[in-house]
Amino acid sequence: MSTTGTTLRTACHLLNYYGLADPNHPHYAMPDGRLTALAALYRAATGTTPPPVHDDPDTAKQLMLAHPLVHDSIRWISAVLPTQPGLDEDTNLPDHIDHIDHWAADTDPYTGHQPNTSDVIGLLLRAAHAADTLTHTTAPRHAA
Template sequence: MQTTANTLERAAYLISMLGLHTGDQFAAAESDALDVCAAVYMAAEGICPPEFSTDELTSITLIESSALAMAAIRAISDVLDSSVCEDQIAPGMYVPNYIEHVSNWAATAPIGEKTPPTTSEVIGRILRAANTLATQTPTHRAA
């Protein structure tokens, strides 16, 4: 069974091999580069839908439909220095938007900086999330 930590490790590997996309959409149309959330989805589900390079709303729906991808994206969000943004779904009701938080973090320069995180920094933060999960998750011994 694939764990969230395994998914994060695979996503880091995919970004290191395919590149980090920080432009429009969740995947670059002209290369194989992936947004962080697209890499996590691909690591979780084994595919990169063509909509990732053409249709943002469909991409978000696909990512949100994968429980394993969303758990991994939330784990990345949890290790970021910024707060997760929230979407209002009804008067007085808000839900965290982990996809926006993680994607924007990778594509935006932090306060006081001139450039967004490097690909190596993004990969490092993903692996930090994986390591955090690995140290929090108890392992069971075989009897």
């Protein structure tokens, strides 16, 4: 198992325990403890949910991007979504956080509902499986 896969699975446990935050709320964590997928991911990687996650989404995004394990996990989540991320206007790089935020907040055209806790956990588990499978390295062979 990869460290990224373990972090993504831990985020699933956190979402199952604390519940999924309203994706249309302006912050990544709710006062009652519910978390978005990204807040759960940050907490899984660091063991904390710092104040910006509760009240400053711009700083929270910067914290997520600055932490290598969180950033790697975010890229894996974005990679397993059925759409492509848009480009960040400032960097002209894929905006994986916005990609995940929009997926969580948008209504699915086929089901007519927003992703629920089970849908988000399923997404994180697919990302964990992809990270485990595609980042697996084999030990070098020794000469006989």
